[in-house]
Structures are given as structure tokens and as C-alpha cells.
Amino acid sequence: MISDPFAATEHNRVASGLSRRHRTGKIWQAIFFSATVIGLVALVALLWTVLDKSFSYVAIEYKVDPATLSSKPLQELTNAELVNLLEANLSKNRFRTLDRKQTLTERTHADLLTLIYDNIVEPRALASYSMSQWIASSQEIRAEVAEKYPDAKLEFRAWINGDFLIDPLSGDPLLVGVRTALMGSLFLILITIAVAFPVGVGSAIYLEEYADKNKWYNRIIQTNIDNLAGVPSIVYGILGLAIFVRTLAPLTSGALFGNADANGRTILSAGLTMALLILPVLIINSQEAIRAVPNSLRQASYGLGATKWQTIWNHVLPQALPGILTGTILAVSRAIGETAPLIIVGAATFITSDPTGPFSKFTALPIQIYNWTTRPQEVYRNIAAAGILVLLISLLTLNAAAILLRNRFSRQHA
Amino acid sequence: MPRDTLTRQIHHLLDEVLLLGSMVEQATLSAVDILRQRDLKAAATLYENDQLINDKRFAIENAILILIATQQPMAHDLRLLAATLEIITELERMGDYAKGIAKVTLQLKDADINIPNRDLERMASQAVNMLHRGLSAFVNEDPNEASAIAGEDAVVDDLYNHIYHHLVETMIANPATIDQYNQVMWVAHNLERMADRVTNICERTVFIATGDMLEMDTTDDEESDGE
Amino acid sequence: MTTQTNENNIIIQANDLSIYYGSFRAVKNVNLGIQRNKITAIIGPSGCGKSTVLRAFNRMNDFVQSAHNDGKILFHGQDIYAPEVDPVQVRQMIGMVFQKPNPFPKSIYENIAWGARINGYKGNMDELVENTLQAAALWDEVKDNLKKSALALSGGQQQRLCIARALAVKPEIILMDEPCSALDPIATLKIEDLMRELSVKYSIIIVTHNMQQAARASDLTAFFTMDEDRAGLMVEYGETSQIFTRPKDKRTEDYITGRFG
Numbered sequence A: 001m002i003s004d005p006f007a008a009t010e011h012n013r014v015a016s017g018l019s020r021r022h023r024t025g026k027i028w029q030a031i032f033f034s035a036t037v038i039g040l041v042a043l044v045a046l047l048w049t050v051l052d053k054s055f056s057y058v059a060i061e062y063k064v065d066p067a068t069l070s071s072k073p074l075q076e077l078t079n080a081e082l083v084n085l086l087e088a089n090l091s092k093n094r095f096r097t098l099d100r101k102q103t104l105t106e107r108t109h110a111d112l113l114t115l116i117y118d119n120i121v122e123p124r125a126l127a128s129y130s131m132s133q134w135i136a137s138s139q140e141i142r143a144e145v146a147e148k149y150p151d152a153k154l155e156f157r158a159w160i161n162g163d164f165l166i167d168p169l170s171g172d173p174l175l176v177g178v179r180t181a182l183m184g185s186l187f188l189i190l191i192t193i194a195v196a197f198p199v200g201v202g203s204a205i206y207l208e209e210y211a212d213k214n215k216w217y218n219r220i221i222q223t224n225i226d227n228l229a230g231v232p233s234i235v236y237g238i239l240g241l242a243i244f245v246r247t248l249a250p251l252t253s254g255a256l257f258g259n260a261d262a263n264g265r266t267i268l269s270a271g272l273t274m275a276l277l278i279l280p281v282l283i284i285n286s287q288e289a290i291r292a293v294p295n296s297l298r299q300a301s302y303g304l305g306a307t308k309w310q311t312i313w314n315h316v317l318p319q320a321l322p323g324i325l326t327g328t329i330l331a332v333s334r335a336i337g338e339t340a341p342l343i344i345v346g347a348a349t350f351i352t353s354d355p356t357g358p359f360s361k362f363t364a365l366p367i368q369i370y371n372w373t374t375r376p377q378e379v380y381r382n383i384a385a386a387g388i389l390v391l392l393i394s395l396l397t398l399n400a401a402a403i404l405l406r407n408r409f410s411r412q413h414a
Numbered sequence B: 001m002p003r004d005t006l007t008r009q010i011h012h013l014l015d016e017v018l019l020l021g022s023m024v025e026q027a028t029l030s031a032v033d034i035l036r037q038r039d040l041k042a043a044a045t046l047y048e049n050d051q052l053i054n055d056k057r058f059a060i061e062n063a064i065l066i067l068i069a070t071q072q073p074m075a076h077d078l079r080l081l082a083a084t085l086e087i088i089t090e091l092e093r094m095g096d097y098a099k100g101i102a103k104v105t106l107q108l109k110d111a112d113i114n115i116p117n118r119d120l121e122r123m124a125s126q127a128v129n130m131l132h133r134g135l136s137a138f139v140n141e142d143p144n145e146a147s148a149i150a151g152e153d154a155v156v157d158d159l160y161n162h163i164y165h166h167l168v169e170t171m172i173a174n175p176a177t178i179d180q181y182n183q184v185m186w187v188a189h190n191l192e193r194m195a196d197r198v199t200n201i202c203e204r205t206v207f208i209a210t211g212d213m214l215e216m217d218t219t220d221d222e223e224s225d226g227e
Numbered sequence C: 001m002t003t004q005t006n007e008n009n010i011i012i013q014a015n016d017l018s019i020y021y022g023s024f025r026a027v028k029n030v031n032l033g034i035q036r037n038k039i040t041a042i043i044g045p046s047g048c049g050k051s052t053v054l055r056a057f058n059r060m061n062d063f064v065q066s067a068h069n070d071g072k073i074l075f076h077g078q079d080i081y082a083p084e085v086d087p088v089q090v091r092q093m094i095g096m097v098f099q100k101p102n103p104f105p106k107s108i109y110e111n112i113a114w115g116a117r118i119n120g121y122k123g124n125m126d127e128l129v130e131n132t133l134q135a136a137a138l139w140d141e142v143k144d145n146l147k148k149s150a151l152a153l154s155g156g157q158q159q160r161l162c163i164a165r166a167l168a169v170k171p172e173i174i175l176m177d178e179p180c181s182a183l184d185p186i187a188t189l190k191i192e193d194l195m196r197e198l199s200v201k202y203s204i205i206i207v208t209h210n211m212q213q214a215a216r217a218s219d220l221t222a223f224f225t226m227d228e229d230r231a232g233l234m235v236e237y238g239e240t241s242q243i244f245t246r247p248k249d250k251r252t253e254d255y256i257t258g259r260f261g
């Protein structure tokens, strides 16, 4: 065998290409790997800048230094002591006004602290240095602050904190919270999902299960939907402004329901606009999911004498639901981050009252973030970063919830 | 065309059947010749050599079973293989007839009787001729030729009747030789049965070709064989 | 055995049936009478329209938008394509088992109960499930975990479940389109045995490209082939024993001896 020259050449032929093929394989692998790495690096860089800005050293100037107010730290004082502090440091009139709003002795500890800060301490943020800046050059920063703002104190501050989540919007950067915007966003998404999900899934069912694809009108509908998915969001904003805010104002403002003094720039208009925006993507994704349901399942159902609707409701939809949910998550994630159409439809940039219903004025997280980033003061960068974190976290939470939901469905139906 | 393997193996099988057939033809002609010469040694050899025919038959049978199991023949192929199984059985029985004739030779030894050698040889050559052409018709799947050959069975039957009457008369005239002439009678009988079996082969040939089973044998087929 | 031509024994009859996909004639001029309580095999080369004919028997072709028929299919003498006939009803009476086992992604129990439920079955469901599983020779294998997902069964078990599922709707005819082509030989033989048992109560039509299977499992065999215009046609129909030993038509002979094309 070994001496067989033919066998030897055959062997060479078999072996000769191997190293070359391995080399080519390695190159491709490296290319794909670097693509992944680039993506990862971009993501890490993004997260880093956001996180870096969310924690910073702030130069704060107090009208009255809290340390001089009491021998103990303010947090450790009892409610009664806090009320005393207020009484001691405020004018009689001011104190009475506050007491009339809500009896001071009945207020919570946190409330009282806020009052003290707002009315007595009155901190002002003069400059802010991000974590990385601080770590790199804390000495220089100290020197600079001491020179420029002799009255200021340099304090560490985590911009993303509990107060930030539960405080309403405020004109004071040190007191500002994101609750109003967060609630606005949640309300908005709720309306968007409530409208877009049934309409989108319904359209997908029609297009996939009922429509005769050879009919010209069905083809036109399909082509339109495919193209609408690529239309810039601002166009939807204009559409929403024209239809929901203006034309349907009696409905969207709540005038029909006795909401007299309102206009159409409500959370309902915005939600409907967002629904319109994500509808094409949602329909396309749902169509994909429905199309992915194997035909053999439909045949099995029909073969048992099931009607079309029985087949769709009992077999196609349950099977397609995980896919539909995934598509919805993607679409809704897009909606959460949208700014342009909201601005056009008329989200307020400064509003301190939470939305209470579909006819409320509203603001939303991305609007606020955008708004903060346009402010000149340095501290607003930090607030924007914290806002971005909140946005990211709510997005992740939403996705996680949807994924859990989807997994429960796939387990049930697999 | 698909099924080349099956086709090739069937051809090979048919060659083997022809070989078995020629062994039988040879044995039959020799048996009658040996009887005429009363060559006891040759008769003994012939008697022994029947085993070769049996072996060949079993080899072919085995090959057919393998073909059926592995190739799953249908319709014509299936009929051909089933018929071939039958035909090799017939051939093996014909071999037994030749062996029977050799046995008669051995038993007669040199008994002084008057054997109608010429008539027996005519019978033998007629039967062998029928067998030879019958196998050709089988291999060629020629139902017309097969039917014609089956018709020639009558010639052998006539010869048999002729010998039969002759021997009966001889035995009546000379009762002391009944035993020996009875032996001779078996020789004629075997040759007659052989021709019958050729008829069976012809029936199978028609079956292979047309799928129809025709009864061509004019004599009673169920009659037991004497060996 | 002789071919029974008794008219009363015909349960479903195709008369001059031609089936078109758009303008393409897939099957032409089929005249085929299916006998009650017999297993009828339809064999023939790929693309000769076996499945097409089978699907025409329970109006599954309705789901192919381009498909339409000429001629008639009479079920108990009633044209099943007549405008007043409800195809859903037809499919309840003429069940179908498909090439690839396609149980619903639900429990074994639900697989069987669902069809009965949507067809308005009001009796004891547990009993029905047990009976049909028993009829499909699957009961002993699954009786302890009826709540298990049907997808966890083996291919052969899944196919028997699909048969049981069809039985639960109480059909008269069961159509099977290459029901064993995705199964291993043992599972195949089990299905064939099952078909034999079922033929006492049901009439079965099986499309198969496995001639041995047709030969083993059927009472009657219809051989289809294609014309030059690619339209399928029925060449020969008769007792299986005759078709596989003495086919009358040269084309049948060539096909079943494997000397086709």
C-alpha cells in the first residue's frame, strides 16, 4: 500500500489544500471576531460615558451651610427638630404659608428635609466634574474650585438616585427628578401598545391568512406597509399633528368627554402617533412570525374539520405569539426612544404634574434628556446622563418582561 | 434503465438453469445408453453423480431466495423467479428419473432379457429434445414455442404405450421374467414422466410471459412417481 | 379474491376527474371508485398527481388558490364540490394523515380532544381519548403521560397519534399521504398493521411511493403515471395481488418492476 505511487499522490492531493483552507478560515474568523469586538467596544464606551457622567464631584454653594444649621447631620434629626429648624430660619410669613399648604408637623421626614433644602440651604451647583476627570486630576480640580468659587464646597454626588426617580421635574438642577417624564413615557407606551398591538396583529393575520396575494389591492397594501417601515419618524410626527392633534382634536383633547379647556396636544395624541409609527414594523414582524408557523399545522387543523378561525385562534396565533411578542418588543423599544414625533405632536418640555389620564399634557424621557443636553450648565450633562440611565433601565426592564412572557408562551406551546 | 443489478443477476441465474438442464439431458441420454450396454460401473457413477444435480438445484434455489430478499422483484420479475424455482425442482426430479434408470441397470445386472433399447432411446432422445427446446423457450420467454413443445408430449406418450404393450405381452408369455421386465417398465415410465415435466416447464414459461397459468399436461399430473 | 364491482360497495367515486393548478392540468380524467372497508393504495412516480387526487377527496385543495376541478367526486352519491356542500363538514367525514407527522404542539390528550371538541363532541372526553388511542395502538405506550407534549413522542408514535386524532372526529374515510415516508421500518410496519385493523371500520386510501408498502398493506392498488403533457392519469386499478403479480398495462409493469424511465 505505502509503495503504491497512486495512493501516495492521492494522499498529497487530499492533504495539500488543508493548510491553505485553515488559513482562509482563520482570516474569516478574525474578521468576524473584530466586527464583534468593534460593536462591544462601542457599547462599552457608550455605557462608560453615561455612567461616568452620572456620578460626579459638584462644586456647590450654599446660602446657608447645612453644617451650621445643626450639630448633628440633618438626616439624623427628628421631625420635630426639623420643624423647629424651619421655624427658626424662615420668615414668619413664609413659615405660615408652608404650614397652610400642609400642616408641617404632619409632613414626612423626607418632605421636611426637602423644605429645608429648598428654603434655607438653597444649594447652587456651580461646576461639575465627572468621575474620570476627578480621578485623573483631583488636585487641580480642588485648586480650581477653591480659586473660582471660594464659597463653594466640593461634594460627591450620584445623580442617579432614589430622589431622582421619584422627584418631579424642577427648575433647580440639584432638585430635579425624572418622575414626570418617566410616567409620561410609561403612559405613552401603554397607549401605544394598546393601540398598535391589536391593530398590528390583526393586520398581520389578515395579510397572511386571509388576503389573496394575487389580488392587486392586497399587494398594494403589503408594499405600502413594507415601505412605511422605512419612513422617518418625523413624518409620523407631522402626520400625528395633522390627524390626531388637529383633525381629531375633539376626541384626543377629551372635549367629547367633557374636558373643556384642553387642546389636542395630549398623551393620547402622542400615543396614537407612536402606535402609527411602530405599526408597520409590528405588522411586518407579526407577519414573519405567522409565516413561520409551519403549514403542516394548519393542514392538520383543517384536516380535522376545523374552520379557518378555529385554526388561526387555536394553532397559528399561539404558535406565532413568541415571535409576535419579540417583534412587539423591538417596535416598542424604538417607540420609547423616539423624540422627534413627540416634539412635533407637542410634548411639553417643562411640566411638573404627573399625567393623570389620556388627556393630560405630558412629557417623556427622551424629550427631557434632549432638553437637558441643550442646557448650557455643566450639571445638566450629569442629569442627562442619569436620565439616559433611567431610559436604558426602563427599556431593559420592558424587554426582560416581554422575554419572560414570551418564554412562558413558548414553553406552553412547545 | 434502472434495475441493472437485478437484470444482470437474472441473466446469470438463467445461465445456471440452462447448465442444470444440460446436466439433466446428459444424465438421461447416458442412463439409457448405459442400460443398453449394461455397463454397471458407469451406471454406479451415474447413480452417484445425481448428487451434483441436486447440489446445483439447491445452489440456484438459494440464489433465487437471495434475489427475492434483496431485490424485491415485482410482477414479471417475480413471476420469473417464482417459475424458475418451480422449474429447477422439475429439473431435479428429471435428474432423479435418470438416476432411477441407472438403478434399474444396476439391479438387472446381466440378466438375460430382451430390452427394447431402440424404443427407449427414441423416447429418451424425444424427451431430451423437448427439454432442450423447452428450456430455450423458457429463457427466451416464448409462449408460442412453449405451447408447441407441450403438444409434442403426445409422441412420448405414444412410444410409452407401445413399449408398455410390448412388455406386457412379453411378461404374459414368460411369467418368470415379470420382475426384470417390470424394472424395464419403470425405465419407460420415467422417460414418459420426464416429458410430462417438460410440459410443466412450458406451462411456467407461458405464465412468465403472460401471467396466465394454463394447464397443458394431458396426463394425470398427480400420479405418484416411481423411483 | 376478485374485484368487487358492486356499486353499493363504493364509498367515494371520482368521475372523469381532472384537477388543474391554474392552467396546468395536474391530473386528467380519473375514474376511481374507492371501496368501503378496503385499503386502497395509490402508487406512481413523483409528480403524477397522487397527492393532488387525494387532497381532492376531502377538499384540502381548496387551500391552494389556483386549484380547481373538472368532473365530479361523489361521496355516498353526493357531489362534494356542489355549492351547497360545506367543505368543513367534508373534512370531518373524510380525515387526513399527512406525510410528516404533524401533531399539535400540545399535550397528547389535547391533540385528540381538540378535534372532537371543535366538532361538538359532548360525550366523555377521557373515554374518547382512551378509545381512539387504543384504536391507534398507542394507548399502552402513552397512557401514563397523556399530559406530556406530543412533540416528545417518537416519529412513529407521533404518526399514530395523528391517526388517533383523525379517528376522534369519527370519519368514514381516512386519507393518508405517504404516512410512513418519514418513519423507520419498524414504525412503518406498525402503521401498516394498524391500517389493516382500522379497515374493519374505515375505508382507507393511502398514497405511497413505496411499492412494497402498497403490496403489503393494501387490498386494491391504483397506478398513476404522467403523460407527455405532464398531466397525471390513472393507468390501472385492481386488486393489489393482481397489480403486483400480473399487471395488465405495460406502464404498470415497467413501474413496479422498477424499469420506469
Ligand SMILES: Nc1ncnc2c1ncn2[C@@H]1O[C@H](COP(=O)(O)OP(=O)(O)O)[C@@H](O)[C@H]1O
Pocket: C021, C026, C044, C045, C046, C047, C048, C049, C050, C051, C052, C053, C064, C066, C230, C232
Ligand atoms: N400547490 C400546487 N400548486 C401548483 N402546482 C402544484 C401544486 N401541488 C402540486 N402541483 C403540481 O401538480 C403535479 C402533481 O403533484 P402531486 O400531486 O404533489 O404529485 P405526487 O403526489 O404524485 O408526487 C406536479 O406537477 C406538481 O408540480
Ligand SMILES: [Mg+2]
Pocket: C050, C051, C052, C177, C207
Ligand atoms: Mg405526493
